[in-house]
Amino acid sequence: MHAGFYGREPRNVPELELVIVGAGAAGLSAAIYAALMEINFVVVDAEQGGGLMTLAKTIENMPGVSGKRGPELTQTLIEQLERNGARVRTFEPAQELRFARGDLAVQTSRNAYRPKCVIIATGLELLGLREEYGVEGEREWLGKGVSYCAECDAPLFRGKSVLVAGNPFDAFVLARVAAQVTYLGPVPEEFRSQVPREILEANDIDYIEGDLQRLEGGTVLEAAVIDGVRRPCDGVFISRRKAGTEIYADAGLKLSRDGFIETNRAMETNIEGVFAAGDITGEPWQISKSVGEGAVACLSAFRFLTGRRMRNLGWALQDEWEQAGI
Ligand SMILES: Cc1cc2nc3c(=O)[nH]c(=O)nc-3n(C[C@H](O)[C@H](O)[C@H](O)COP(=O)(O)OP(=O)(O)OC[C@H]3O[C@@H](n4cnc5c(N)ncnc54)[C@H](O)[C@@H]3O)c2cc1C
Structure with a gap:
């Protein structure tokens, strides 16, 4: 796996649109969607990327990949991301999240990002x-x-x-x-x-x-x-798991009783422009659920970004789009 930077320069969006925090199954899935949709994004991981999936000896219950080893599936996802021009910024943990309305900040060990939206996909801790x-x-x-x-x-x-x-x-x-x-x-x-x-x-x-x-x-x-x-x-x-860290509560995110980030079906959190996906949103703790939620979070982020740009151009299509379920 390469340490590095996102490679694709989106054609028509100079500003940083999205930061994906965590590059496990959920974050990599969101990143693959983001790369394919030419979203201007960064995906950071505290470690190498891949997350818990890398510990799975064999994966039998992920449709389409039965019998694969966890590290193999991780490599497949990383390669898919890289083929689409993006890379994980490895060993770059997010240390602070500041979410004021319309002003999102992600402070990592190396950078201060000011994206238009954020997907949190940091998983859980196995004690x-x-x-x-x-x-x-x-x-x-x-x-x-x-x-x-x-x-x-x-x-x-x-x-x-x-x-x-x-x-x-x-x-x-x-x-x-x-x-x-x-x-x-x-x-x-x-x-x-x-x-x-x-x-x-x-x-x-x-x-x-x-x-x-x-x-x-x-x-x-x-x-x-x-x-x-x-x-x-x-x-x-x-099975002893611990969700979340103080950074989510400090950022004003609504958490469940056991510390997981609450979302709706579009993976939206209580803060506009902030989405969450994967194990960090609670049970079931599965690769297929994480991958699915990562995809949904990215599509929701795209809809959010597009609605915002429309509004900036003086259009008010957002509501119509929402009604149409786009
Ligand atoms: C041994 C084992 C075997 C498993 N086998 C299976 C299986 O066969 N089938 C199945 O469906 N599921 C399996 N699972 C569960 C599955 O691996 C998880 O449900 C899934 O991988 C969760 O993905 P995720 O992206 O939500 O979180 P994670 O995989 O936990 O990824 C989160 C990522 O976020 C990063 N991160 C954390 N904090 C920060 C931060 N502050 N800043 C930046 N990055 C951060 C982490 O480094 C990590 O890479 C297994 C789990 C284990 C432990």
């Missing part, structure tokens, strides 16, 4: 990837038995034995395919579905309580140690 939060062995067997996504990885555990330590919903997804599913209770408070033990058991999900101390294995995960007892299993599903 298990941080040393201080993860269970011992969690990162070691990530993709080799440890999973953060039941909807993504359930087919890999067909006929196997799995432990779910987190979202009870994952246990229901896995109960369809795995030979044995054990839920490690009690259900953490952060999950809305506080499913009682009897309901889990009525769905062929074993219920135990205890403290998950560490994971053990060889080339793949073999067991979970709970309250000092080694329990053999092929998979462990852990």
Whole structure:
């Protein structure tokens, strides 16, 4: 992946129209649309770009790319972006967002951008990837038995034995395919579905309580140690996620109770000209949803930019367009 700058000089728009913050599945999708639509834009990423998708061992549930490795899909999207004349500005984190009406500012580690609109696609943080939060062995067997996504990885555990330590919903997804599913209770408070033990058991999900101390294995995960007892299993599903950072609240964005950015179906936030897409808008946390929302956010941004230019030219077509759903 190249560090660098957007390459395409849009023919008729000299000003910076759009900043896309984050170049994971959602941000790359928005950027590909922006490049194809000749929007004058910049896409920045705090790291290399690609986001969480780069950690996926194999992707089975993204229509059209079944069996691809995460890094391969990332490369495909980056190449598609570059073929259309744009590049990700890597290792350029956004540090401050200031959104006054009609005056948007994105301060990154290197630049102060003043775009006409912004798409936030910064994803969420998986706490298990941080040393201080993860269970011992969690990162070691990530993709080799440890999973953060039941909807993504359930087919890999067909006929196997799995432990779910987190979202009870994952246990229901896995109960369809795995030979044995054990839920490690009690259900953490952060999950809305506080499913009682009897309901889990009525769905062929074993219920135990205890403290998950560490994971053990060889080339793949073999067991979970709970309250000092080694329990053999092929998979462990852990899901501890954290949304957003203070920069969103400080910028005046409306957040959900659990910290995700609220949007409508057009991916508009409560601030005019600011859109959000991907994991940062909340569940489900999936590549296909992120890619779809990135595309919608970019189309909405284009409509916003065009309506604004019309108004500046003295036309008032915006309302008619909105009624026509353009
Ligand atoms: C191990 C694993 C396997 C998975 N497998 C699958 C699967 O098989 N199928 C599936 O559908 N989903 C899968 N997922 C989930 C999927 O990867 C995510 O839902 C999806 O990639 C989210 O994309 P996103 O663009 O919204 O966010 P992210 O991928 O999190 O991307 C956000 C980007 O924003 C950047 N960023 C963050 N903060 C800033 C900032 N301040 N300034 C600039 N940039 C910033 C980050 O560096 C990152 O590149 C998996 C996830 C994991 C962890």
